[in-house]
Amino acid sequence: MPVASLEVPSPEESENVWSLIPQLKRKLHMHQKKAFEFPWRNLAGSVVPSMMDPSSDKMGGCVVSHTPGAGKTFLIIAFLASYLKIFRGKRPLVLAPKTTLYTWYKEFIKWEIPVPVHLIHDRRTKRTRFSSRGFQNRAKTLVNCLDKIQKWHAQPV
Known part of the structure; x- marks a missing residue:
């Protein structure tokens, strides 16, 4: 899988998680941009790295679900690319219907996301x-x- 070099400021220097994926932010639709912050707030507690506390009780999980073609795959790809820049060494697991797995795999290649699949x-x-x-x-x-x-x-x- 091709791996793109994503040069961004360090998580400590980032004002918010958007600065971690500027090249992807430009490609997300408005509804995806709003939805992008949902997993951040539920999994990390905030969209601002300096306000994230890994030991917080406010962190948990989330489910992103919508009709086919709404852009969930790209949204999750953008989230994973940014999440793994702050939480290095974590191993996110995405569960998707078997019928969509190959499509997801191709999307990771298409967007040149340096995340092992x-x-x-x-x-x-x-x-x-x-x-x-x-x-x-x-x-x-x-x-x-x-x-x-x-x-x-x-x-x-």
């Missing part, structure tokens, strides 16, 4: 019936998935 299930993974051969295929798939999860866990950004 591990497809747990690829387009070739298919459901099999329970038979001796089906069981062997499912076992191979499980081992493959566990291998990818191990790689995800071992590779902090």
Whole structure:
């Protein structure tokens, strides 16, 4: 996957998280810009790095959901690119429907985001019936998935 060099000020120098991704901010639509701050407020407690407290009880999780074509993938890509500049070594996990995983992977390549992407299930993974051969295929798939999860866990950004 091509990796773009994203030169930005250090998190300590940043007024807010937008300064971490100026090249992506210009490409986000207004509704995506508003939505971009939602995970920051819910996962980091603020959009201002100096106001983020990793031990805060205000931090938690969030779900971003909307109709197809609303720009969720690019929104999450922008969030991850900025989040990993402040919280280096974290390992965000994005869960998406199996039918969209390859599309997400292509978007990371398209926007040249330097975030490792591990497809747990690829387009070739298919459901099999329970038979001796089906069981062997499912076992191979499980081992493959566990291998990818191990790689995800071992590779902090």
